[in-house]
Amino acid sequence: MKRVKTKIALACLAALISTPTLAQETGTVQGLLTDNSQTSYFAGAQLHIKELGVSAVSRRDGSFRFANVPAGNYTLVVQYLGVDSIELPITISSGQTLEKTVVLAANQADLENIVIYGQRAGQAAALNQQRAADSIKSIVAAEAIGQFPDQNAAEALQRLPGLSIERDQGEGRFVGIRGIDPNLNSVTINGLNVPSPEAGVRSVALDVIPSELIQGxxxxKSVTSDMDADSIGGSINVVSLSAFDRKGDSASLTVQASQNELREETSPKVSGSYTTVLNDTFGVAAALSYFDRSFGSDNIESNGDDEIEQRYYSISRERIGGALNFDFRPDMNNQYYLRTMYSKFTDDEFRLGNVFVFDGEDSEVERASKDREESQTILSLTGGGEHQLNDWLVTYQLGYSKATEDESDSLYYTFVGEEMAIDSDMLGQIPVVTQDAAVMDLANYELDEVSLEGGYSQDIESSVKFDVTRFLELAGHSVELKFGAKYRAREKQTTADILIFDGDFDDINPEMFATATPDWGLGDFGPGLNRADMRDYFKQNRNSLEVAELDSEIESNGASFTNNEDITALYMMAKIDMDNLRIVGGLRYENTxxxxSGMRVELIENEQTDVEEVVNTPWGSERSYDYLLPSLNMRYEFSDNLIARFAYTQTISRPKFEDAAAFQIIESKTEEDDGEFVTEREASVGNPELKPFEAENIDFTLEYYPGDIGVLSAGYFYKNIDNFVIIADVAGTVGWEGFEEVMQPINGEKATVSGVELxxxxxxxNGLLLSTNATLSDSEAVTLFDGERYETNLPNQSDKVGNVTVGYENELVSLRLTLSYKSENLEEIDGDLIRMEDAHQQLDFMGKYFINKNMYVYFNGINLNDEPFYHYFDKRSVNAQYEEYGRTFELGFNWKL
Known part of the structure; x- marks a missing residue:
C-alpha cells in the first residue's frame, strides 16, 4: 500500500517539475471587487483579460488574481449578473504585481438595490457563484437565507433544485440530494467534515445548525478530485461568516416571538453577529443564536392489520449556537484563519400513547408514556493558511470536529388493560376506534412495565490537509496543476444503558397519575398521565421495583459498539482554459x-436444562480497502449568457456505522414440542465485511443567464450504484446454519437513479421576483424479499420534487410566498407490506417592512395550508402514520449595521 502511495506522489511531483519555463517575462494583477461605498464585496464575478482570453473569479471576500500575465497593456472586463459589465485599462510590468481595487458599476442605481435589499442581493450572489463554478453547484447566499421562514440549514436548502428534506415533528432535519439517502451525502463546515451526533448513522441532521450562524x-452535485470521495448524493458545505466578508465593522441583531397554533405556545428567539477588521489585517467575527421553541403534534399510527396507536406529543426544542472566527491577512498573498462553530440542540419530549390491539374478546389496550430529554452537540474547529508564492499557491488546514448525542434517564411507563371492548375497520387516513366507557377508565388498567433508558453516542474526527497549486501557461492557455493529500481519523462510539422493570407493581394504581384529557384533535384520547407525578414516583420507589436482568442486559450490550476509520487520500488534478472551454480533470486515491468492536450477546432460554442466561462474547473485526477514482468536469461558454456543463465522476459512500458494526443479538429458545425438545434461534447482526457503495455519475446541464438577475437551466443526471446495502434474512448461509431467521445488512446487486432538473x-x-424549480427522477433497486429478488424504487426517492416562489420587493416591503412539493416515495418494506410516504406540499409566507436601510420588522407564516405528514401501507386508505403539526406564526425585528 505504501508503495502505491509513493508512486502517486512521485507522479504528481514529476508533473510539476517537468512543466516548461515561461517563454517571456510576466507580471501579476490582483485586487478587490467592491461597491461604491467600499463596504461590500462581490463573490462570483467573472473577470477577463480581453486580449489574452484568460479569466478569473472573485472569491467570497471580493479578491481576484491573474498570474503569469505577459507584460503589456490590456483591458480588464468585469461581469456580474444584475449590473452592466465594465471595462478597465491595466498595464502589467515585468516581475511586478499590480494591485487594483475595482468599483463595480459605479453610480448605478441597480447596484445600490442589490447591496441594500435582500431578495435581489441573495439571488445575485448565489447565481454569480453558480455561474462561475468549475463543477455543478447550487448555492444559497447569506442574504437569501433570511428570505424564507427557515429555522435551520436543512430548511434553507430545500429551496434549491433537486434537494428535499426529511422532517421530524414538522421540522426539516435531513437533506436528500436528488432523492439519494442522506447517509450518502458529505457534509462539511468550512471544508471540515462534520461527524454525525446520532448513533449508528453518517447522515448529519442539519437542524442542529441555526441559520443565523451561516454565511452561505x-x-x-458533481465533485472534483480535491474533494472527499464519499459523496454519492453530493456534498454540502456550510460556510460560516468572516470579518473580511465586509470592510470595517458590521453588526446584526434579530429578536423574534413565534406561536404554534396546535399547542398555542409562544417561543422566543434572539440572535446577533458582529465583525470588525483591525488595521486592515486582523479580523474577528462572532455570532450567537438562541431559540427555544415549544410546540407539539397529534399522531395516529397502525400496523395495517390489527393494531392502532394514538399519540399526543408535547415538545420543547432549544437551539444554542455560536461562532467565533479569526482572520489574519498581513498582505494579499498571505492569509491565516481560525474558524470555530458550536451548536447545541436539546429536544425535550413528552408523549402519551394509546395502543389498541384488536383480537375479539381478547383485545387489549396499552396506555403508555415517554418522558425523554435528548441533547445533540456539534463542535467544529478549523485552522489553516494560504500563501501565494509567485506562481505557486500553498494551502493547508488542520481540523477537529466532535459530535455527541446524550440521552439520559428517559422514563417509559406501560399500563395494560385486557379483554377490552374495542373495534375498528382500520380504514382511512385517520382510522376510527370504537371503545366503551370502560376503556376510558384508568381503574381498568395495571402497570405492566417501566423502563429507564439512556444512551450516549460520540463521533470524533481529526484531519490534516495540504494542497499545492502551480499556475502556468501552456501553448497560450492558462493552466492550473494541483496536487494534495489529506488524512482523516474518525471514531464513532455508541453505548446504551437500559434498565427494564417488570415486577413489584402491586401498589401502583394508574389513577395515581391521572390528569386532564389532552387536547388531541384526531378523536377521543381518554385521560392523560401526569409527567411530573410519574417521574417523582419512580425516583422515590426505584429501589423497590424488580429489574428484568436478562432483558436489560441484552438490550444494553447489544446496542453498544465502537467503529474506527482512518482515511488517507492523495490526489492530482489539472484545470485548463482553452478559449471558451474549461476542463477540470483528476484522479483521487483513497485508502481506508x-x-x-462490539459484543456478541446471546439470550439462552432452555427448558430442558432449566437455564436462563445471557452470554456476552467480545467481538471485533478489521479490514482495509482502497479506491482510485477519476473525475472530469467540463464547462463551455457558448456566449456570456449560455453555458454548458458535463461531468463524469466516480464516488463512494461508506456503509452506515450500525450496518458495519460488530454486534450480534441472538435469541435461543429450547422448548418441548410433542415430547421432544426443539431449539429455535433468531438473530439480528451487523456486517463488518460490508463493501462501500460505488457509483458512476454522469451530469449534463445547460444554463442560460439573460443578463439581469436570473437563470433558466435544464440538466440531466444518471447514477449507477453498485454494492447497494439491503437488509436480508441470511439464515441457513455459512455461519448461520440452523437459524430460523437472521436479519443482516448485505451488499445487494445495484441501483440506478436518473432524472432531469429544471x-x-x-x-x-418592477420588483417582482419569480423562482421555480422541479426535479423529475426515476430509480430502480434490487432487494431481497422472502428470499427472492425484488425490484423496487430506492427508499426515500421521490420522482417529483419542486418549489415555486413568488416575491415582490421595493424600498418599503419585501414579500415572498413559496410552495414546496415532494411526491410520494417508498419508505421501506415492513414485513409483507410496502410502506409509502405520501406526497407533501407546504405553503410558507415571509413579509418584511423596511423602517430604514438598517432596520425592518417581519412576519412569517409556516405551513399555512396545515399540511399533515402521512404514511400508508400499499393503498392510501390503509394508515401507517398520520401526524398534524398546525401552523406557526413568527413576528420579529432585525437591525443591521
Whole structure:
C-alpha cells in the first residue's frame, strides 16, 4: 500500500517539475471587487483579460488574481449578473504585481438595490457563484437565507433544485440530494467534515445548525478530485461568516416571538453577529443564536392489520449556537484563519400513547408514556493558511470536529388493560376506534412495565490537509496543476444503558397519575398521565421495583459498539482554459483502514436444562480497502449568457456505522414440542465485511443567464450504484446454519437513479421576483424479499420534487410566498407490506417592512395550508402514520449595521 502511495506522489511531483519555463517575462494583477461605498464585496464575478482570453473569479471576500500575465497593456472586463459589465485599462510590468481595487458599476442605481435589499442581493450572489463554478453547484447566499421562514440549514436548502428534506415533528432535519439517502451525502463546515451526533448513522441532521450562524450554503452535485470521495448524493458545505466578508465593522441583531397554533405556545428567539477588521489585517467575527421553541403534534399510527396507536406529543426544542472566527491577512498573498462553530440542540419530549390491539374478546389496550430529554452537540474547529508564492499557491488546514448525542434517564411507563371492548375497520387516513366507557377508565388498567433508558453516542474526527497549486501557461492557455493529500481519523462510539422493570407493581394504581384529557384533535384520547407525578414516583420507589436482568442486559450490550476509520487520500488534478472551454480533470486515491468492536450477546432460554442466561462474547473485526477514482468536469461558454456543463465522476459512500458494526443479538429458545425438545434461534447482526457503495455519475446541464438577475437551466443526471446495502434474512448461509431467521445488512446487486432538473429564476425591474424549480427522477433497486429478488424504487426517492416562489420587493416591503412539493416515495418494506410516504406540499409566507436601510420588522407564516405528514401501507386508505403539526406564526425585528 505504501508503495502505491509513493508512486502517486512521485507522479504528481514529476508533473510539476517537468512543466516548461515561461517563454517571456510576466507580471501579476490582483485586487478587490467592491461597491461604491467600499463596504461590500462581490463573490462570483467573472473577470477577463480581453486580449489574452484568460479569466478569473472573485472569491467570497471580493479578491481576484491573474498570474503569469505577459507584460503589456490590456483591458480588464468585469461581469456580474444584475449590473452592466465594465471595462478597465491595466498595464502589467515585468516581475511586478499590480494591485487594483475595482468599483463595480459605479453610480448605478441597480447596484445600490442589490447591496441594500435582500431578495435581489441573495439571488445575485448565489447565481454569480453558480455561474462561475468549475463543477455543478447550487448555492444559497447569506442574504437569501433570511428570505424564507427557515429555522435551520436543512430548511434553507430545500429551496434549491433537486434537494428535499426529511422532517421530524414538522421540522426539516435531513437533506436528500436528488432523492439519494442522506447517509450518502458529505457534509462539511468550512471544508471540515462534520461527524454525525446520532448513533449508528453518517447522515448529519442539519437542524442542529441555526441559520443565523451561516454565511452561505454550497451544494456540489458533481465533485472534483480535491474533494472527499464519499459523496454519492453530493456534498454540502456550510460556510460560516468572516470579518473580511465586509470592510470595517458590521453588526446584526434579530429578536423574534413565534406561536404554534396546535399547542398555542409562544417561543422566543434572539440572535446577533458582529465583525470588525483591525488595521486592515486582523479580523474577528462572532455570532450567537438562541431559540427555544415549544410546540407539539397529534399522531395516529397502525400496523395495517390489527393494531392502532394514538399519540399526543408535547415538545420543547432549544437551539444554542455560536461562532467565533479569526482572520489574519498581513498582505494579499498571505492569509491565516481560525474558524470555530458550536451548536447545541436539546429536544425535550413528552408523549402519551394509546395502543389498541384488536383480537375479539381478547383485545387489549396499552396506555403508555415517554418522558425523554435528548441533547445533540456539534463542535467544529478549523485552522489553516494560504500563501501565494509567485506562481505557486500553498494551502493547508488542520481540523477537529466532535459530535455527541446524550440521552439520559428517559422514563417509559406501560399500563395494560385486557379483554377490552374495542373495534375498528382500520380504514382511512385517520382510522376510527370504537371503545366503551370502560376503556376510558384508568381503574381498568395495571402497570405492566417501566423502563429507564439512556444512551450516549460520540463521533470524533481529526484531519490534516495540504494542497499545492502551480499556475502556468501552456501553448497560450492558462493552466492550473494541483496536487494534495489529506488524512482523516474518525471514531464513532455508541453505548446504551437500559434498565427494564417488570415486577413489584402491586401498589401502583394508574389513577395515581391521572390528569386532564389532552387536547388531541384526531378523536377521543381518554385521560392523560401526569409527567411530573410519574417521574417523582419512580425516583422515590426505584429501589423497590424488580429489574428484568436478562432483558436489560441484552438490550444494553447489544446496542453498544465502537467503529474506527482512518482515511488517507492523495490526489492530482489539472484545470485548463482553452478559449471558451474549461476542463477540470483528476484522479483521487483513497485508502481506508476500518475496525469495529462490539459484543456478541446471546439470550439462552432452555427448558430442558432449566437455564436462563445471557452470554456476552467480545467481538471485533478489521479490514482495509482502497479506491482510485477519476473525475472530469467540463464547462463551455457558448456566449456570456449560455453555458454548458458535463461531468463524469466516480464516488463512494461508506456503509452506515450500525450496518458495519460488530454486534450480534441472538435469541435461543429450547422448548418441548410433542415430547421432544426443539431449539429455535433468531438473530439480528451487523456486517463488518460490508463493501462501500460505488457509483458512476454522469451530469449534463445547460444554463442560460439573460443578463439581469436570473437563470433558466435544464440538466440531466444518471447514477449507477453498485454494492447497494439491503437488509436480508441470511439464515441457513455459512455461519448461520440452523437459524430460523437472521436479519443482516448485505451488499445487494445495484441501483440506478436518473432524472432531469429544471429551474427558472427571474427578477423584474418592477420588483417582482419569480423562482421555480422541479426535479423529475426515476430509480430502480434490487432487494431481497422472502428470499427472492425484488425490484423496487430506492427508499426515500421521490420522482417529483419542486418549489415555486413568488416575491415582490421595493424600498418599503419585501414579500415572498413559496410552495414546496415532494411526491410520494417508498419508505421501506415492513414485513409483507410496502410502506409509502405520501406526497407533501407546504405553503410558507415571509413579509418584511423596511423602517430604514438598517432596520425592518417581519412576519412569517409556516405551513399555512396545515399540511399533515402521512404514511400508508400499499393503498392510501390503509394508515401507517398520520401526524398534524398546525401552523406557526413568527413576528420579529432585525437591525443591521
Amino acid at each position: 450554503l454550497e451544494v456540489s 483502514d476500518f475496525s469495529t 429551474a427558472w429564476v427571474k427578477t423584474f425591474d
